Amino acid sequence: MFGIVRPCSHRLGESLKTEWLAHLCGLCLALRGDHGQFARIVTNYDGLLISVLTEAQARRDGRLRRTAGPCPLRGMRTASVARGEGARLAAAVSLVLASAKVRDHVADGDGLLARRPVALAARRVAVNWGRAGARTGADIGFDTAVLVDAVDRQLGIESLAGPGTPILAVTEPTETATAAAFAHTAVLAGRPGNAEPLAEAGRLFGRLAHLLDAVEDRDADSASGAWNPLTATGTSLTEARRLADDATHGIRLALREAEFDDGKLAHLLLVHELRRSVDRAFDTRSCGHAPEASFGPPPGPHAPKAPQDPHGNPFGGEPPRPEKRGFWAGCAAAIGLCCTCKMCCADEYEGPWSRKKREGCCSDCDCGDCCDACQCCECCECCSCCDCGL
Secondary structure (H helix, E strand, O other): OOOOOOOOHHHHHHHHHHHHHHHHHHHHHHHHHHHOHHHHHHOOOOOHHHHHHHHHHOOOOHHHEEEEEEEHHHOOEEEEEEOOHHHHHHHHHHHHHHHHHHHHHHHHOOHHHHOHHHHHHHHHHHHHHHHHHHHHHHHOOOOOHHHHHHHHHHHHHHHHOOOOOOHHHHHHHHHHHHHHHHHHHHHHOOOHHHHHHHHHHHHHHHHHHHHHHHHHHHHHHHHHOOOOHHHHHOOOHHHHHHHHHHHHHHHHHHHHHOOOOOOHHHHHHHHHHHHHHHHHHHOOOOOOOOHHHOOOOOOOOOOOOOOEOOOOOEOOOOOOOOOOOOHHHHHHHHHHHHHOOHHHHOOEEEOOOOOOEEEOOOOOOOOOOOOHHHHOOOOOOOOOOOOOOO
């Protein structure tokens, strides 16, 4: 739920860090203002991109910001936060997609949701979130039916997918949903000419988010027997990396076609940080085009096995992955992470739902380099190629 774009505060610099936090807090407060305290739990890093894009296209004036009161997550300090239709669109999209995620957990009977009373309560929450998102969307002229339709089609596509099914057929509903949300930022900002290029950027962002989620969950899904799009369709990591690299390149080109009043933060997040997200998911800094970057097929049945300990684990290998938390247990863990500021300040923390290791957004990083991609091969984009000065 926290998203794939997780920028390091050291790379953002003081000015852009303040801007980024303004949008994060703006999304959180928009959820609280329209839908109550509990709705704030669906705040996520990718959702705030919608607020960032809306403001990047709008003419700057005092109406885009307001001073928020003290908050424990800001050390009880006040702050200037984003407000307006961009934050409300981000809130509507976050609620509808969170509603779909809860319904998916209920259908799978994850954790405590296998118990009927808990499942009924979670289903009621999902319905309320879906309706709330639809109301907010209608207030700002965005029909959330396109998101609901995408989620419903996703389930059908996954049930029919098998070896040989193009992976892009599986990612299509996500692409359609994010394309609609990105395009509507142009409408809200009064830049109708930007709708087409931002729809393309949104489509590719949805593809990338789906692919990276599948890559990061691949081993855990295999161990638990859960459905994974890469495994189900027989898509190799090499092919997934090629598609991810093509998507990041396409997003950069699409953003070039849009007109922004101040697009620096949007560019940093959707160009530079997306490249780092890809590298992080594939655990590499090299691009996917060169032959030596190939990940290779999984070991065959006759491949020699590594020595194992009495528990069946390879010597020197990682311990078994912890099981994912159920929805409510994950919510409790997320609240704990927020209240203790671990998501911001810890070098590493455990994801509340996935239990995967995450980097705190203010943790130490490779800030000495202006762009990781510069260490890559000549076919990849780097900061000197886009004239952004970042």
